[in-house]
Amino acid sequence: MKLAVIEGDGVGKEVIPVALEVLDAFGLDVEKVPLELGYGRWERTGAAITDEDIDLLKGCDCVLFGAVTTPPDPNYKSVLLTIRKELDMYANIRPIRPLPSIKGIHDRTDFNYIIVRENTEGLYSGIEEIGEDVSTTKRVITRKGSKRIADYASKLAGSRTNKLTIVHKSNVMKSDKLFLDVCRQSATDAGVTPSDELVDSFAYNLIRNPWNYDVIVTTNLFGDILSDMSGALVGGLGLLPSANIGEKYAFFEPVHGSAPDIAGRNIANPLATVLSLKMLLEWHGDMAEAGILEEAIDTSLNHGICTPDLGGKSSTSEVGEFLANYIKTR
Amino acid sequence: MKLAVIEGDGVGKEVIPVALEVLDAFGLDVEKVPLELGYGRWERTGAAITDEDIDLLKGCDCVLFGAVTTPPDPNYKSVLLTIRKELDMYANIRPIRPLPSIKGIHDRTDFNYIIVRENTEGLYSGIEEIGEDVSTTKRVITRKGSKRIADYASKLAGSRTNKLTIVHKSNVMKSDKLFLDVCRQSATDAGVTPSDELVDSFAYNLIRNPWNYDVIVTTNLFGDILSDMSGALVGGLGLLPSANIGEKYAFFEPVHGSAPDIAGRNIANPLATVLSLKMLLEWHGDMAEAGILEEAIDTSLNHGICTPDLGGKSSTSEVGEFLANYIKTR
Ligand SMILES: CC(C)[C@H](C(=O)O)[C@@H](O)C(=O)O
Numbered sequence A, B: 001m002k003l004a005v006i007e008g009d010g011v012g013k014e015v016i017p018v019a020l021e022v023l024d025a026f027g028l029d030v031e032k033v034p035l036e037l038g039y040g041r042w043e044r045t046g047a048a049i050t051d052e053d054i055d056l057l058k059g060c061d062c063v064l065f066g067a068v069t070t071p072p073d074p075n076y077k078s079v080l081l082t083i084r085k086e087l088d089m090y091a092n093i094r095p096i097r098p099l100p101s102i103k104g105i106h107d108r109t110d111f112n113y114i115i116v117r118e119n120t121e122g123l124y125s126g127i128e129e130i131g132e133d134v135s136t137t138k139r140v141i142t143r144k145g146s147k148r149i150a151d152y153a154s155k156l157a158g159s160r161t162n163k164l165t166i167v168h169k170s171n172v173m174k175s176d177k178l179f180l181d182v183c184r185q186s187a188t189d190a191g192v193t194p195s196d197e198l199v200d201s202f203a204y205n206l207i208r209n210p211w212n213y214d215v216i217v218t219t220n221l222f223g224d225i226l227s228d229m230s231g232a233l234v235g236g237l238g239l240l241p242s243a244n245i246g247e248k249y250a251f252f253e254p255v256h257g258s259a260p261d262i263a264g265r266n267i268a269n270p271l272a273t274v275l276s277l278k279m280l281l282e283w284h285g286d287m288a289e290a291g292i293l294e295e296a297i298d299t300s301l302n303h304g305i306c307t308p309d310l311g312g313k314s315s316t317s318e319v320g321e322f323l324a325n326y327i328k329t330r
């Protein structure tokens, strides 16, 4: 496996080393290709990401990504959005599952759902008209884009409980009628039972009754909002991993950002990144390793080895050491 | 006061009579103009709302609205969106505040914030291109539209704690840069301190720490999602009132819909509508009555007089009787 490694900015520089320490503990055959991308690189060279970087990424099997800072400068090209687009990673997979000993907003912990977010179109089209008095963004829904994400989600639902919830706002936006129709058809073709909800009341229902859901498929920005929101259910944004998946490439990253306010203090929670590494291992077929990593994380939490955001007293690197040690001595 | 009264469909036909019973208990000088609008009317006459209805509404001072059912038929014109647009009610005001004895997802109840939702543009522009393979919706942000909602929110913030949170997604949509800039300027001009958050992490922060917010201003669809989501904080969608305000007209309605699944059983929670009536009284300057109505609601809840969704055993009409009696005998 040829793995591109991007620390990025801020806490990215602290959480990625932890994930690598954990990965190294398994002694797998991995060739690591480090890349410097993001705001720091932009300040130094004037470019946050270049065509050569994209080529380099395309030469790797997958990517492990920390976080980048995006300045308000309109000339700054978002590294994350550029990579998602250039590598055509159309599916953003965000599993939401409580971890042991960590309390979210509910006492019940019997929920475990996955948000499958369309990752290339919708309001992220980049088609904008910027004027002094009127600015517009075109929300683009295509049959092709909807079908591939719907097929991904339907297949995933088929491998789980056969339940798929389609989240949309087709009572207001006709563009979502296309998305809804395609998703329903895809689910039915895959032998999965689709239901659908409007995004507004769904946001309410998801917070109230997360145990009612399994696989959720939705458009780009709704997925963005609903996944961050879900952080409240599991006890923190520092616990949410994600995978960006395309036909050829896969890219793993924590849902959180570069958190400049806490960067450089060795207190950032590395678990979102370590859980993203677990998704990488699963994607690569290293199921035994993924299982051990889950065990390691559960053990660390049950021992209270965690960062201050979770009420713990451990530093970022101490969490990494614990996990790596657990893996090595198991 | 000349008040248009629209029951609409489903539970609208049960909650509006309760609100009217409560209103009547005050003995105020109100001329009521009942209008039949919505799906039932459409089935009967082929039109959910007509130009004559709009003229009638324009001849009233304000509107009390229940809920309407919107069928998936693409030829059906949304009653609610039509009225908001034709009466140019640009501000959708949704206060979020816990009620006594009703538990939301937190034990703490010391929060009380107001979502000020832009109500005429954004993704509700209606500018759509519907194709077989590509469908688009234009998200429209105008300086004028942003300024009037920003001014409304800034003024409201000035009358409260002087804190305004602007919620946007300008890291992805440049159209939100316009919204953000205009809101910041408006706040500063009004002597209010603006802060701003990206909608995704804001959704997380609002669920986690609602007590950190006071007045929140945002674009149309974000306001739609964030307000329903807020229902989880106060214990139910059946508890959220709203006001749609324009230069000339004002329109009061529960945030919830027509709930066909529970309609006709006299179990719908009338409090969202009664709280909307309270907003109407405040808007009209009937502060003493609004205060008494709040007392009546608090008393009913403290006595456990509430509908099954809140864990109570009372019917819709029993809640109405209690409130009306409280008002009359006080
Ligand atoms: C940083 C930002 C562009 C990104 C997004 O909006 O997709 C982030 O919020 C995410 O969820 O990965």
Ligand SMILES: CC(C)[C@H](C(=O)O)[C@@H](O)C(=O)O
Binding pocket: A171, A172, A200, B078, B080, B081, B224, B255
């Ligand atoms: C019914 C629907 C068109 C409406 C909206 O999206 O505005 C509703 O959800 C609301 O919040 O008032």
